[in-house]
Amino acid sequence: MKLVLLSNQMKKYENLAKTIYDIGKLSFATLILGQFVSHKFSLPITIIGIIFTAIALIIAFKIEQKEVKQNE
Secondary structure, eight states, X not given: OHHHHHHHHHHHHXXXXXXXXXXXXXXXXXXXXXXXXXXXXXXXXXXXXXXXXXXXXXXXXXXXXXXXHHHO
């Protein structure tokens, strides 16, 4: 029973990490790449996009690390 609960919890962490990775990729695409497509470049938007993307990727990485530690 405990193994099933642990497996379900690990899947939840894995899905959460994937979702946050996707949010990071979408924010990069919209805030940074979108400026080049529209030919309107704004330095503050670029900086915000880079920071938001980096934060999302770091959070997802930390969640994956927590998942790996629980597997050991």
